Amino acid sequence: MDKVRHLIEPLDFTTEELEDLFKLADKIIENPKEYAHECDGKILVTLFYEPSTRTRFSFEAAMIRLGGNVVGFSDPDSSSVTKGENVPDTIRIVSGYADVAVIRHPVEGAPKAASLFSRIPVINAGDGGHQHPTQTLTDLSTIRSKFGRLDNLKIGICGDLKYGRTTHSLVDAMSRYENNSFVFISPDELRMPAYICDELKQKGQTFKEARTIEEGISDVDVFYMTRVQRERFSDLDEYERVKDSCILTPEKMKLAKKDMIILHPLPRVNEIHPDIDDDARAYYFRQAERGMYIRMSLLLHLLNLAGDFCRNNTASEHEVVIAEGEAEMCKNPKCITANESALKHRYYVHRNGVKTCDYCGRIIE
Numbered sequence: 001m002d003k004v005r006h007l008i009e010p011l012d013f014t015t016e017e018l019e020d021l022f023k024l025a026d027k028i029i030e031n032p033k034e035y036a037h038e039c040d041g042k043i044l045v046t047l048f049y050e051p052s053t054r055t056r057f058s059f060e061a062a063m064i065r066l067g068g069n070v071v072g073f074s075d076p077d078s079s080s081v082t083k084g085e086n087v088p089d090t091i092r093i094v095s096g097y098a099d100v101a102v103i104r105h106p107v108e109g110a111p112k113a114a115s116l117f118s119r120i121p122v123i124n125a126g127d128g129g130h131q132h133p134t135q136t137l138t139d140l141s142t143i144r145s146k147f148g149r150l151d152n153l154k155i156g157i158c159g160d161l162k163y164g165r166t167t168h169s170l171v172d173a174m175s176r177y178e179n180n181s182f183v184f185i186s187p188d189e190l191r192m193p194a195y196i197c198d199e200l201k202q203k204g205q206t207f208k209e210a211r212t213i214e215e216g217i218s219d220v221d222v223f224y225m226t227r228v229q230r231e232r233f234s235d236l237d238e239y240e241r242v243k244d245s246c247i248l249t250p251e252k253m254k255l256a257k258k259d260m261i262i263l264h265p266l267p268r269v270n271e272i273h274p275d276i277d278d279d280a281r282a283y284y285f286r287q288a289e290r291g292m293y294i295r296m297s298l299l300l301h302l303l304n305l306a307g308d309f310c311r312n313n314t315a316s317e318h319e320v321v322i323a324e325g326e327a328e329m330c331k332n333p334k335c336i337t338a339n340e341s342a343l344k345h346r347y348y349v350h351r352n353g354v355k356t357c358d359y360c361g362r363i364i365e
């Protein structure tokens, strides 16, 4: 029986596997009709515990364009989640109805928990402030389409680096390619989490931090803008204080390189001035469109319809340890283990001895 592969974080795929995904997405863009029946008879289930426009619609459109069908919910209140059904039971049930599942959840590690109980591939469509790997596939594919490579690039990441899960996934993914460097631009309150900066330091990765766009924009190849995530703040006064701290304007764009590209996972609020939409460097709308094609490629790969992808070893296979005592348990209050008490705490030990939660990725201290 073929191995079931999941996509929970970008590192689940090797860089060679990612290249396969990007190449197939490019072929689909060139000739979409050739793929119109590749998923005939297949069913995608979308479990969206949080709102979405791009991720849900692009996944649904991807499956329909491949000839398959879609079931699911866009609001958990319309499902038996309201009766108290947990993530493991929900995925156990839909595993019998569909061929592949996409899950977005406000709790960090929920898609990982789902994958442990699933008989079908599970795709993480965003889990709290943790990861959003299919956005990262979209981002990488867009960068690759512009520069023809994913190495030797300087990437500025701006805005809500604390809660912005797309920024965390992007850093994980781009730090695997040679000679990339990062500029993290944010107010102090929204800095990149320490555990991510620590990982970068341990890998010897070059990065610097800046407080303003003017300080950080001048020599980057990619400027990755993000929205301040109001929904993740427990203190709304703090949100009000920081929400307008980084806004990209035509004036600030004068400081940027002529061949830089601006990416944004979208939705935007006010952080990119609308006049920039007509600038040739504004790539965010075509980035969102590319997201559908990369998701078509991903579905074909995970459904074993694109060569022997799913029979390969996974990139992220690692020895997982079940926590035995309090000291080995994840303390992140936003982790799925804090929300679903029946789940066993799991962690893995990195080469340097650091332990991280297998669900939410936080260091266990």
Ligand code: CP
Pocket: 051, 052, 053, 054, 055, 056, 126, 132, 135, 265, 266, 267
């Ligand atoms: N980029 C992104 O995840 O957008 P949605 O929240 O609309 O899916």
